[in-house]
Amino acid sequence: MPSVVIVGGGAIGLASAFFLHQAGVGSITVLERGAIGNGCSYGNAGLVSPSHVIPLAAPGVMRKGLRWLLNSRSPFYIRPRWDLDLFRWLWHFGRSATARHVQRNAPVLKALLERSRTLTAMLQEKIGDFGYRSDGLLMVFQDEGYAECAALAQEAARLGMSCEWVTKDRLIELAGTRVQAQGGLFFPGDAHLQPDRFTAALASFLTQHGVCCQSEVTVTEIVRQGRRVRGLKTTAGFFEADVVVLATGAWSVELAQMVGYRLPLQPAKGYSLTFTPPPEGMPQRPLLLTEAKVAVTPFSDALRLAGTLELAGIEQTIRPHRVEAIYRAAQQYLPMLRWPVLETAKVWSGLRPCTPDGLPVVDWVPGSSNLLLATGHAMLGISLAAVTGELVAALVAGKQPELDITPLRGDRWG
Numbered sequence: 001m002p003s004v005v006i007v008g009g010g011a012i013g014l015a016s017a018f019f020l021h022q023a024g025v026g027s028i029t030v031l032e033r034g035a036i037g038n039g040c041s042y043g044n045a046g047l048v049s050p051s052h053v054i055p056l057a058a059p060g061v062m063r064k065g066l067r068w069l070l071n072s073r074s075p076f077y078i079r080p081r082w083d084l085d086l087f088r089w090l091w092h093f094g095r096s097a098t099a100r101h102v103q104r105n106a107p108v109l110k111a112l113l114e115r116s117r118t119l120t121a122m123l124q125e126k127i128g129d130f131g132y133r134s135d136g137l138l139m140v141f142q143d144e145g146y147a148e149c150a151a152l153a154q155e156a157a158r159l160g161m162s163c164e165w166v167t168k169d170r171l172i173e174l175a176g177t178r179v180q181a182q183g184g185l186f187f188p189g190d191a192h193l194q195p196d197r198f199t200a201a202l203a204s205f206l207t208q209h210g211v212c213c214q215s216e217v218t219v220t221e222i223v224r225q226g227r228r229v230r231g232l233k234t235t236a237g238f239f240e241a242d243v244v245v246l247a248t249g250a251w252s253v254e255l256a257q258m259v260g261y262r263l264p265l266q267p268a269k270g271y272s273l274t275f276t277p278p279p280e281g282m283p284q285r286p287l288l289l290t291e292a293k294v295a296v297t298p299f300s301d302a303l304r305l306a307g308t309l310e311l312a313g314i315e316q317t318i319r320p321h322r323v324e325a326i327y328r329a330a331q332q333y334l335p336m337l338r339w340p341v342l343e344t345a346k347v348w349s350g351l352r353p354c355t356p357d358g359l360p361v362v363d364w365v366p367g368s369s370n371l372l373l374a375t376g377h378a379m380l381g382i383s384l385a386a387v388t389g390e391l392v393a394a395l396v397a398g399k400q401p402e403l404d405i406t407p408l409r410g411d412r413w414g
């Protein structure tokens with residue numbers, strides 16, 4: 001069995017380490033520049049959502065995005081700048097935002113998401129409680145969000161996914177609190193987990209089983225001989241490896257560039273606000289507030305709001321007016337909540353690694369025989385972590401994965 005070094009200690013890197021360990025790989029090292037689990041995998045909404053079968057690049061998104069650009073409190077923002085990579089990304093994004101693309105990629109996402117949910121539930125049995133709950137997801141709309149819900153319901157029916165239209169009364173019953181909305185869709189097959197506990201449980205299991213998880217180690221160079229990677233230069237010395245896995249989330253462009261591969265990926269910043277203890281009367285299940293693009297996740301000891309997508313490059317500045325917009329939007333949908341003041345929330349920002357077509361890349365880096373990419377999970381990195389880990393383990397073992405991963409290839413943009 002080869003020795004494997006994984007770069008990136010987020011949900012994707014740790015899940016890959018877990019499945020490699022299960023496959024019997026003897027030497028596994030995870031190298032993380034900061035603290036393990038402290039990247040985008042830390043403060044996200046924690047939704048494990050097989051319902052998210054419509055990729056980010058979908059018809060109408062460009063039009064809506066342009067409208068939102070004019071509103072400083074909207075859920076979407078692009079920092080104006082001269083950046084060829086951003087233009088290239090937007091060009092590919094535009095080409096992918098078609099009905100044909102959704103028709104082709106939604107079944108791919110469905111298969112990956114469903115497999116991942118099964119594996120995530122299995123992980124909780126195996127590595128300990130990380131707050132995984134199969135409570136479903138309520139997607140609610142006030143007005144124009146109806147069209148989006150209807151499109152998703154149609155796609156769900158086409159793919160044979162379980163989903164229920166809910167009236168105002170049923171909404172209140174399911175949410176366990178008053179919701180200011182016209183109605184919604186309920187996805188009973190969705191789940192959620194507490195993301196910081198998820199990565200902590202994975203890291204703790206791995207360490208106990210002989211996997212070396214090293215924090216505060218930055219990879220500075222990928223050393224190659226021909227098509228093969230020999231090892232990695234890092235701030236803690238040289239690491240030899242038979243196989244290297246890049247699970248570096250939003251920073252993957254930088255790492256891929258070290259071997260001359262131009263990965264079209266943009267960091268998309270999002271924020272979360274966590275209220276601990278949770279406010280009185282909080283919803284009993286996760287909600288998605290369709291028009292506001294805000295996720296509301298109840299944890300055992302807290303309530304989290306998450307939202308906003310900013311294409312602003314690699315930077316994690318917290319913009320107060322956007323944080324406030326998330327909070328105000330949630331208040332509009334959940335008026336009966338006794339909201340704690342905004343200042344008591346723990347505010348966090350993270351960078352989603354977004355490819356232009358909304359699918360991750362799980363493939364050998366083009367032109368390299370032992371460098372594997374596992375990145376680009378956008379808003380689905382928690383949902384897809386487990387299946388990605390399983391795919392990584394299959395590829396490293398030279399096995400054909402059971403799921404068709406042709407759409408996840410790294411050379412799909414030419």
Ligand SMILES: Cc1cc2nc3c(=O)[nH]c(=O)nc-3n(C[C@H](O)[C@H](O)[C@H](O)COP(=O)(O)OP(=O)(O)OC[C@H]3O[C@@H](n4cnc5c(N)ncnc54)[C@H](O)[C@@H]3O)c2cc1C
Nearest residue numbers: 008010012033039040041044047219249270380381382383
């Ligand atoms: C507001 C918000 C809400 C979200 N909600 C959800 C949700 O409900 N469900 C869901 O499925 N997804 C959600 N996501 C998306 C999800 O968080 C990401 O897709 C996922 O965390 C990506 O995981 P990752 O392991 O690829 O990246 P990360 O967790 O960012 O890990 C990558 C790691 O690589 C390390 N690294 C980078 N460069 C180097 C280097 N040179 N050397 C060593 N280490 C390096 C970084 O320090 C980082 O820790 C959300 C994201 C945001 C921002």
